[in-house]
Amino acid sequence: MARRAVEKELSRERIMDAARHLFITKGYRGISMRSIGQHLGYSHGSLYYHFKEKAELFYAIVVQDFDHLSQLCQQVTKDAPSEGLTKVEQLMLEFIKFGLDHPYQYEIMFMLRDEEILSYCRNEQAKCFDMFDFIARQFLKQECHPLESNPSFPLSMFLGMHGFISFYIQDRLTFEDIMPAAIAHVKMLSQRNYSLTS
Incomplete structure (x- = not known):
């Protein structure tokens, strides 16, 4: 139940907005799913509910x-x-x-x-x-x-x-x-x- 609540709160849009900013400021190679999660205040595992990998997240953006x-x-x-x-x-x-x-x-x-x-x-x-x-x-x-x-x-x-x-x-x-x-x-x-x- 707790995991579902986190997944619902951490939407694809929020992840994409944060990642977009990080890709620009730190470069594609300079960030990881872990650093995006940290930026949002979540574990990187919660990002994988929406995106399988960083490349998929980037392409979605x-x-x-x-x-x-x-x-x-x-x-x-x-x-x-x-x-x-x-x-x-x-x-x-x-x-x-x-x-x-x-x-x-x-x-x-x-x-x-x-x-x-x-x-x-x-x-x-x-x-x-x-x-x-x-x-x-x-x-x-x-x-x-x-x-x-x-x-x-x-x-x-x-x-x-x-x-x-x-x-x-x-x-x-x-x-x-x-x-x-x-x-x-x-x-x-x-x-x-x-x-x-x-």
Whole structure:
């Protein structure tokens, strides 16, 4: 009965939130299931009720974070257009907002460089890029934009967004802190890519 109570109190979400922070601050190799348990104030044995091993826990975090980002980007397709922004610009802003407002998640998804865990991220990164490419092209088609037929535009926009996030994430600035700069950046990316096709 006591074990069931502990398992119920120590949810998957709590474990994942703690592990996400530790993976970023100490590195994947620098933590163990035992250290995650200690951080939470539980024995590491109670973690194994939810996750068989550290790799499974890490992958669960990666999948959850990419799913969250995907849902936010899909929501842009349903939202009404924002004044002064194209739908592609709205999509880029949503991506940037996610990165700045969820820095630990973003760092795990796109910025960790440990060879042991890159394979966990690569597949999800590819799916994320494919989703961005698909949604962006839908918007461009609706807007009769010449970029629709440019095969290189999604990657250059994607890298432009990532560079912006990578620069500002170091100072833990939120999207609200730098929203004017973010808007100017996505407009520049959109115009630059447009001019390359003209």
